[in-house]
Every structure is written in structure tokens, then in C-alpha cells.
Amino acid sequence: MDRIYEIACELSSIPAVSGREDMGLHRLAELCGDYFDRYELTPVGSFIGRIDCGRIGAKTLLFDAHFDEVGFFVSEICEGGFLKVVNIGGIDPRILSASEVLIYGKRTITGVFTSKPPHLQEPGESEKPIKLTDLAVDTGYLKEQLSEIVSIGTPVAYKSPVERLQGDYITGKSFDDRICIAAILRALEFLKEKELPVNIAVQFSGGEEIGYKGAATASYSINPDFAVVLDVTNAYVPDAPDYRKDIKIGGGGSISYSAKTSRKLTDKTVAVARKNGIPYQLFAEPNRTGTNAGAVQTSRGGIPTVLISVPLKNMHTANEVVSLLDVYNVAKLISELAADGGIDL
Amino acid sequence: MIKTIERYCACISPSGSEDEIREQIIGDIKNHATSWEVDETGNLTVFKKGAKASGLKILFSAHMDEIGFMIKYISDEGYLYFDLIGGIDRRVVAGRRVVIGGNRITGVIASKAIHLQKPDEKGICVPISEMYIDIGCTDKESASGCVSVGDIAVFKPNFEHFGDGLIKSKAIDDRFGCAVLVELIKRELPYDTYFAFVTCEEVGTDGAKQVGYRLKPDIAVVFESTTAGDIADAPKSRYACSLRSGPVLSHMDGGTIYDKALLQYIKNVAEENNIEYQIKNVIAGGNDSSAYQKSGIGTRVAVISAPTRYIHSANNVVAETDLESIRELASALLERGFINA
Numbered sequence: 001m002d003r004i005y006e007i008a009c010e011l012s013s014i015p016a017v018s019g020r021e022d023m024g025l026h027r028l029a030e031l032c033g034d035y036f037d038r039y040e041l042t043p044v045g046s047f048i049g050r051i052d053c054g055r056i057g058a059k060t061l062l063f064d065a066h067f068d069e070v071g072f073f074v075s076e077i078c079e080g081g082f083l084k085v086v087n088i089g090g091i092d093p094r095i096l097s098a099s100e101v102l103i104y105g106k107r108t109i110t111g112v113f114t115s116k117p118p119h120l121q122e123p124g125e126s127e128k129p130i131k132l133t134d135l136a137v138d139t140g141y142l143k144e145q146l147s148e149i150v151s152i153g154t155p156v157a158y159k160s161p162v163e164r165l166q167g168d169y170i171t172g173k174s175f176d177d178r179i180c181i182a183a184i185l186r187a188l189e190f191l192k193e194k195e196l197p198v199n200i201a202v203q204f205s206g207g208e209e210i211g212y213k214g215a216a217t218a219s220y221s222i223n224p225d226f227a228v229v230l231d232v233t234n235a236y237v238p239d240a241p242d243y244r245k246d247i248k249i250g251g252g253g254s255i256s257y258s259a260k261t262s263r264k265l266t267d268k269t270v271a272v273a274r275k276n277g278i279p280y281q282l283f284a285e286p287n288r289t290g291t292n293a294g295a296v297q298t299s300r301g302g303i304p305t306v307l308i309s310v311p312l313k314n315m316h317t318a319n320e321v322v323s324l325l326d327v328y329n330v331a332k333l334i335s336e337l338a339a340d341g342g343i344d345l
Numbered sequence: 346m347i348k349t350i351e352r353y354c355a356c357i358s359p360s361g362s363e364d365e366i367r368e369q370i371i372g373d374i375k376n377h378a379t380s381w382e383v384d385e386t387g388n389l390t391v392f393k394k395g396a397k398a399s400g401l402k403i404l405f406s407a408h409m410d411e412i413g414f415m416i417k418y419i420s421d422e423g424y425l426y427f428d429l430i431g432g433i434d435r436r437v438v439a440g441r442r443v444v445i446g447g448n449r450i451t452g453v454i455a456s457k458a459i460h461l462q463k464p465d466e467k468g469i470c471v472p473i474s475e476m477y478i479d480i481g482c483t484d485k486e487s488a489s490g491c492v493s494v495g496d497i498a499v500f501k502p503n504f505e506h507f508g509d510g511l512i513k514s515k516a517i518d519d520r521f522g523c524a525v526l527v528e529l530i531k532r533e534l535p536y537d538t539y540f541a542f543v544t545c546e547e548v549g550t551d552g553a554k555q556v557g558y559r560l561k562p563d564i565a566v567v568f569e570s571t572t573a574g575d576i577a578d579a580p581k582s583r584y585a586c587s588l589r590s591g592p593v594l595s596h597m598d599g600g601t602i603y604d605k606a607l608l609q610y611i612k613n614v615a616e617e618n619n620i621e622y623q624i625k626n627v628i629a630g631g632n633d634s635s636a637y638q639k640s641g642i643g644t645r646v647a648v649i650s651a652p653t654r655y656i657h658s659a660n661n662v663v664a665e666t667d668l669e670s671i672r673e674l675a676s677a678l679l680e681r682g683f684i685n686a
Contacts, residue, residue: 081508082577092459094470095440098658100503100513110507112660115437117572119629120583126435129468136577138654138662140508163442163451165481166491171442171453238424238477240461250483290460313479315458317440321479 001168001324003189004182004331008170008324009162011178015104017071017155018088021045021206021214023104028067028204032181035188036202045206046214048222051188053196060199061338062224062303063187064215064292065180066208066231069173070316071157072137074103074150081146082136083111085156089209093132095317100159101137105150110159111137158318168324169249175320177208179310179327180230186331187338197341198225208292215292219299226265226304228334231291232322233283233309247311249323252279253330254309259286260294262304269306269333272340278333283309308333346524346672347512347665349373353520355502357444359413359430360548362497363387366409370523370542377531387544388552390560393529395536399682404539404562404644405529405675406553406633407522407569408546411515412657413499414443416478419489423482425452427498429473431547436470437658443478446496452478500659510665511588517661518570519546521651525568525672529679536682546633550600553633557640564607564645564683565637568671570661571595571650572630583627586652588664591621592671593650600631601638604645610686611647611678618677620670625650645686649674 010031016024025041033039036049047067052058070089077083083103097115102108114136116125137156139146162172181204188200201222205214208231219227233254236244247254255269273280288294289307297305310330313321358366367389374381379394389409412431419425425445429438440456455477459467478498482488504514526540539560543552557565575587586593594611595603615622634646649671654662 078577080575080577084577090459092440092456092462093468094436095456097434098437098655098660099440100660110505110513112507112513112655112662114576115434115655115658116576116579117574117585117654117656118432118434119572119585119627120574120579126470127472130436130470131468134578138508138576140511140513140662142509145509160442165451165453165479166487167481167483169481171451171481234458234461237455237457237461238420238422239457239475244461313458314440314453314456315460317456317458319440319442319453319456321453321481 001328004186004324004327005170007182007185008179011181012162012172012174015155015157016068017157018068018207018209020155021068032185035185042218042221044214044217046218047204048218049202051200053199058199059225060201062201062203062219062222062227063184063334064203064205064227064229064296065184066177066214066292067181067204068206068209069157070209071155074152074154074156077143077147077150078136079143081139081141081143083139083150084136087132090316092316093130096135099318101156102159103139103150103154103156105154107149109139109149111139114138160318169321170324171319171321173318173320175312175322176232176315179232179322183230183327183331187335190331190335191338194339196338198338200338205292212292212295216295216299219296219303223300224303227296228337229291229293229296229305229307230330231309232312232315234315235311235313237313247281247283249311249313250325251281251311252326253333254281254283254311256289256307256309257284258289258307260289261297261307265304265306269337272337273333276336279329280333346528349524349527350521351504353523354504354514354516357499358409358411359497359499360410360545363409363544370527373527374530384555386552386555388556389542390556391530391540393534393538395534395538397536399536399684401563401683402539403683404541404560404565405526406541406543406565406567407526408519408552408633409523409542410544410547411499412547413497416492416494416496418494419485421485423484423488424477424479425488425492426477433657435473439470439476441659442501443498444501445492445498448491450480450491452480455479503659511662512665513660513662515659517663518653518656521668522568525675528672529675534679536679538679543633550633550636553636554640557637557644561641562644564686567632567634567648569632569648569650570653570656571625572656573652573654576654585627585629586623586625588652588654589666590623590652591667592674593623593625593652595625595648597628598630600635601646603647607645607647607686614677614681615674618673620674
């Protein structure tokens with residue numbers, strides 16, 4: 001699990017706000033290119049890697065995790081060195097006041113979201129809804145200096161180094177979905193010396209947070225026979241809806257049943273988990289999974305897809321929390337699924 | 346001085362738990378002070394003998410404590426519920442990283458994911474009583490092994506230079522004030538001077554009340570952080586003060602109407618030394634001056650403040666030039682010894 005922590009630290013820090021995956025794609029390729037026989041970068045910001053098993057007529061199993069992260073784009077450079085920003089992906093404005101960000105301009109600079117001082121607030125204002133438009137990013141530069149560094153459209157993301165909590169918990173930004181990239185890379189390490197019954201293709205897809213476009217296009221390009229989509233899922237926290245109560249951090253990967261994924265491949269995944277004694281949990285999300293699964297499954301003539309999720313807390317915040325043990329178990333599960341090979345549905 | 350501020354800001358010393366910062370300060374001043382003592386409630390007072398006595402008992406004061414949190418309850422799920430130490434806008438709390446207690450346990454103030462929020466919850470920050478800290482424990486027993494009810498927590502130390510000469514960190518309020526005073530204690534001073542590093546400013550200026558009672562100064566000058574409202578979308582008339590415009594002097598705030606002659610004296614000294622200063626243009630906030638002013642038979646008080654954005658948050662923002670100017674002004678005041686102030 002220390003190995004997963006190591007990979008997670010590296011991956012979490014790569015800038016790749018949806019739509020601007022180009023900023024981090026080469027760094028990603030540097031980190032994981034060696035895992036593959038060959039790889040390519042796609043025009044919409046995805047990384048595609050392939051490992052051939054050498055068997056004639058072998059089928060191809062796809063692992064998908066998305067590479068992009070939620071964040072912001074600069075929308076206005078204001079007097080006093082402040083930036084107005086718009087959100088890219090679902091951002092909760094409640095967690096932004098006085099928090100730190102990195103601004104990926106000509107050079108990377110630190111910024112702090114404003115928070116309105118008490119003397120400027122109306123009575124009871126802190127109990128009212130806050131909007132992103134109420135805030136700005138303080139860069140500490142004067143406007144003229146700032147205009148040299150950033151422009152409209154410059155991406156901004158949380159600044160939040162990965163850190164260990166108690167036990168095997170860790171916290172940091174963009175575990176959605178970098179932690180699943182870590183799981184895939186760890187799975188490939190497990191499979192390294194093994195003879196594979198299938199070819200493995202991997203897509204670290206761009207654009208998930210803004211409509212799954214990277215997954216749709218990369219899957220089209222890869223044309224796999226089966227796919228495993230890895231994403232994160234909201235673990236139960238106090239005051240969350242009751243139906244999430246059984247999604248627990250530490251309970252292993254959450255395997256989803258959905259009309260948008262393949263029931264046969266899902267059953268198969270559950271069977272492989274049981275056979276190998278790998279902890280898992282089940283989740284039902286019939287219509288919409290909010291992941292790449294639907295885009296992959298409907299690619300080309302249809303690709304049987306299973307969705308496995310790492311339970312996570314504080315999704316889309318600077319301090320997402322996951323368990324390394326869950327990530328390890330997901331890595332184990334997908335490596336066993338690949339090694340099992342009997343994915344004839 | 347900036348390095349000292351960084352070291353002081355890293356201390357985990359909210360109100361009532363000032364031991365760590367006090368030890369740091371004592372380590373820095375013990376070879377320079379004429380005498381120093383720590384009183385029963387933790388205030389550190391220092392006397393520095395000058396070349397001569399000015400005839401006035403002059404006190405320079407800064408507070409050691411910072412805003413923070415105290416653990417109130419450990420839930421069956423291993424979450425830590427807490428309350429605030431000092432005044433903190435709930436909107437700067439959710440989603441931040443904290444350090445808890447002497448063992449420096451890292452925790453995250455949880456924030457329910459946007460996906461799980463009901464429509465009427467969106468954008469509305471939950472009250473502090475419903476917030477909790479996640480340290481990675483999943484039950485009460487394991488959490489109780491690391492943390493106890495009554496343990497304190499603060500925002501995770503995060504000192505950093507950024508922008509054009511700005512600094513951001515937790516607790517610049519008022520560790521910068523402590524650092525300014527320490528700088529002065531290290532020098533040879535022309536006049537006898539008292540210095541106080543007080544506790545519990547953030548919970549009601551408690552330390553200053555005690556120090557004022559004991560020392561009975563003729564003049565108390567408080568070095569503090571004050572809210573700068575010079576941010577995007579704020580009207581200039583309501584800025585209170587601005588970064589990069591020098592030390593902030595006050596006529597009046599939420600706790601004190603300041604000594605008029607003393608304020609004029611400080612302005613004169615600033616002008617004679619070409620130190621740019623600004624006057625706080627809103628009546629809000631408060632500091633240890635209110636305690637000194639009311640102690641014993643009363644004390645003449647003044648405040649010299651660093652304009653600070655996002656005060657009482659994880660990221661106080663100040664300009665280095667303002668801090669340097671405050672040090673210069675403090676130094677110039679001691680040179681003059683408040684003669685005829």
C-alpha cells in the first residue's frame with residue numbers, strides 16, 4: 001500500500017483541469033509510459049496504453065479511469081490582482097473561502113480565494129447561500145503584473161498536497177479519479193510477470209467531468225471487447241441519503257449494477273472477487289452512474305462494461321479522503337479479472 | 346523577522362494553549378531581556394532596561410494565541426465534533442485541513458460532497474455544530490486512542506510567500522506582532538520598556554486584562570492584525586484598510602476609543618521618519634487595547650496594526666512591506682521614548 005501512496009502522491013499533483021488535460025498529459029506519460037508496450041496521446045486529452053498478450057485472436061480488455069480533475073478557468077482579471085473564475089465540473093462554493101489554489105499561467109502561482117470580512121457582511125450573511133461569483137482569487141500581484149502571467153481561460157486548481165491520515169486513509173485533491181489511475185497502475189504491476197489471456201488496453205481519459213468525451217473517443221479508438229471503468233463513489237457520511245449507508249470506506253471496491261453497464265460482466269466481476277476473497281461492496285444505480293461507464297458501453301457497436309468504484313469522502317473538494325486498502329483491493333480485483341481471462345460472456 | 350514569523354506561525358497555540366509559542370519566544374528573548382516572567386495564566390512579560398528611564402512606564406503588547414477549535418465529542422463513527430475558539434466565519438472552516446493536539450494528528454474538516462446535497466442545502470454552509478473532523482478512524486475507540494475531548498486544533502500550518510511581496514499563513518494574527526516585539530527586545534534600547542506576550546486575546550482579551558492589572562503601564566501600544574477589506578467587489582469606502590499602505594492607526598474600533606494625543610504623537614513620529622501610515626476608516630473589530638484602557642485606573646492606549654486580508658482563516662494575507670514599516674515605526678517610537686507624548 002505504500003506503493004499506491006507513492007503513485008497517488010505523484011498523480012494527485014499533476015495539473016489537468018477538464019479541457020486542459022494537455023497541461024499534464026506529458027507528465028502522466030512520463031510517469032506511466034513504461035508500463036505499456038506502446039502508448040499514444042489523443043486529441044481530446046486522453047492517454048491510451050496497450051499491453052499485448054501475444055496470443056493470436058486474443059480479446060482486448062479495457063481499463064478506464066479519468067485523468068481530468070475539477071477546477072476553474074479564469075474569467076476576468078480584476079483591479080488589485082484578483083481573478084474571477086468559473087467552475088469546471090461540480091464545485092461546492094461552500095468550501096472555497098480563504099482556501100488555496102494554484103494558477104497555471106505562464107508560470108504557476110499561488111492564490112487564495114477571498115473571504116468577505118465580517119464588517120462587510122450583512123447580519124446573518126454566513127447562513128445564506130454563497131456563490132462562486134461572490135468570491136475571487138487573490139494572487140498578491142498588481143493587475144499589470146498579473147496580466148503578464150495569466151489570461152482569460154487560464155486553469156486554476158486546488159492546492160493540496162497528499163497526506164496520510166490515521167490507519168490507511170489518505171487525503172488530497174483529485175483522487176477523483178487519479179486514485180483509480182493508481183489502482184490500474186498497481187494492477188499492471190501485479191500482472192507484470194504473468195502470462196495474460198487477453199490484451200490489455202488502458203485509457204486515462206480526459207473530459208469526464210464535463211461529459212465523458214475522452215472516454216467515448218478513446219474507447220472508439222481502442223475498440224475493446226470488454227471494459228472495466230474505475231471511478232470514485234461517495235461513501236456514506238453523516239446526513240447523506242440512507243441508501244448510501246452500505247458504501248463504506250474500507251469495504252473494498254463498490255461494484256455497480258446498472259442498466260448502463262453489463263450485468264453479465266458485473267456478475268463475473270463479483271464472482272472473481274468472491275473466488276479470490278477480495279472484499280467488495282455492491283451498489284445499484286439503474287439509470288445514471290455519473291461515470292464513463294455509459295460512454296464506454298455505448299461506444300461503437302457496444303462494449304460490455306463493468307463499473308467499479310473506490311469509495312471516497314468529500315468528493316470534488318481539496319481534501320478528498322480514501323483508504324489505500326480499498327485502492328489495493330480494487331487493483332487486486334481488476335488484475336484477477338484480467339488474469340482470469342474467461343470473460344466469455 | 347519574516348523567518349521568525351514563519352516559525353511562530355507554525356506553533357499550535359490557540360487561546361488557552363499558548364505553551365508552544367511561548368517557549369519559542371522565551372528561547373528567542375532570554376539572552377536579551379533584562380528580566381522576564383510567566384504569570385499564573387501564561388502571559389509572558391519582559392522588561393528591557395534602556396540607556397535611561399523615560400519617567401513613563403511604556404508597554405508594547407502582542408497576543409500569542411490564535412483562533413482554533415476544541416474537540417467536543419467523538420462519534421461512534423470516529424468523527425470529531427468541535428466548537429470554535431475565538432470568532433471564525435463558518436464559511437472558512439468547511440473543507441480545511443487541521444492539526445489536532447500535541448500529537449499533531451492531521452484531520453480534514455469534512456464537507457458533504459456536492460452530489461449528496463439536497464437542493465435547499467446548496468451553497469449554505471452548515472453550522473459549526475454540524476461540522477466534524479475526519480482523522481481516518483472509523484470508530485469511537487480508535488479515534489479516542491489519538492484524540493480526547495478537550496483537545497485543541499488549529500488550521501494546518503501553511504506559511505508561504507506569494508504574489509508580489511505578500512505572505513499567507515494561518516496565525517499571522519498575531520504572531521507577526523510577537524515577532525516585531527522580539528526584534529525590539531534583541532536591540533539596545535534608549536529607554537526602559539516593558540513587553541507583553543499575552544494569552545487569550547481571541548476569547549475576550551483575557552491575558553491583557555491580567556497584564557494591565559499587574560504592570561499598570563502609563564502607555565500601552567498594541568501590535569495587532571486588523572481586517573483589510575481591500576478585496577474584489579468591496580467598496581473602497583468600506584476597506585477599513587489596505588495592504589501595502591503601511592501601518593494602520595485607529596481612532597476608534599469596536600472596543601476602544603483611542604487616546605487622541607497618543608495617536609497624534611505616533612502620527613508625528615511616523616511622519617518625521619517618512620513612514621507611510623493609514624487610518625482605519627471603519628469602526629469595527631477590537632483588540633487588547635480595550636482591556637489595557639480599562640485596567641486599574643486606566644491606561645492611555647494606541648494600536649498599530651498590520652492590514653490583514655482573510656483574518657481568522659487558514660490563510661491570513663499580509664504584505665511584507667507593511668510588516669517592515671511596523672517594525673520601523675515601533676523602533677522609532679522607542680527611540681523617542683514617548684517623551685511629551
